[in-house]
Amino acid sequence: MKGFIRQWNEFELKDIESGMIVVGELSSECYNCHEVGIDKKARACPKCKTFFKYMGFRRKLQIPFLKKIKEEHPSLILIDFDDFKKALGQREARKLLDI
Numbered sequence: 862m863k864g865f866i867r868q869w870n871e872f873e874l875k876d877i878e879s880g881m882i883v884v885g886e887l888s889s890e891c892y893n894c895h896e897v898g899i900d901k902k903a904r905a906c907p908k909c910k911t912f913f914k915y916m917g918f919r920r921k922l923q924i925p926f927l928k929k930i931k932e933e934h935p936s937l938i939l940i941d942f943d944d945f946k947k948a949l950g951q952r953e954a955r956k957l958l959d960i
């Protein structure tokens with residue numbers, strides 16, 4: 862039997878910023894152009910045409926939902942949105958310190 866286990870990976874933040882759909886409680890958002898109300902099953906943004914390579918979550922995840930997403934879009938990289946925000950925060954802090 863398969864189970865969902867989160868793992869740690871290094872990603873290029875710019876790559877995520879320009880290719881992520883963020884799934885929220887009520888609607889989904891394109892992180893690239895911030896268009897909202899996108900179908901969470903969309904493969905690309907209807908407005909800016911960005912292809913979604915990543916999916917982040919602003920809501921609590923349910924395993925049946927994850928399973929469905931993985932079945933429908935096996936290539937989609939599912940990321941923890943809080944992790945992403947933390948990494949962005951670190952990048953901003955570095956910029957300020959100029960390291």
Ligand SMILES: [Zn+2]
Pocket residue numbers: 891892893894895896906907908909910911
């Ligand atoms: Zn967009």
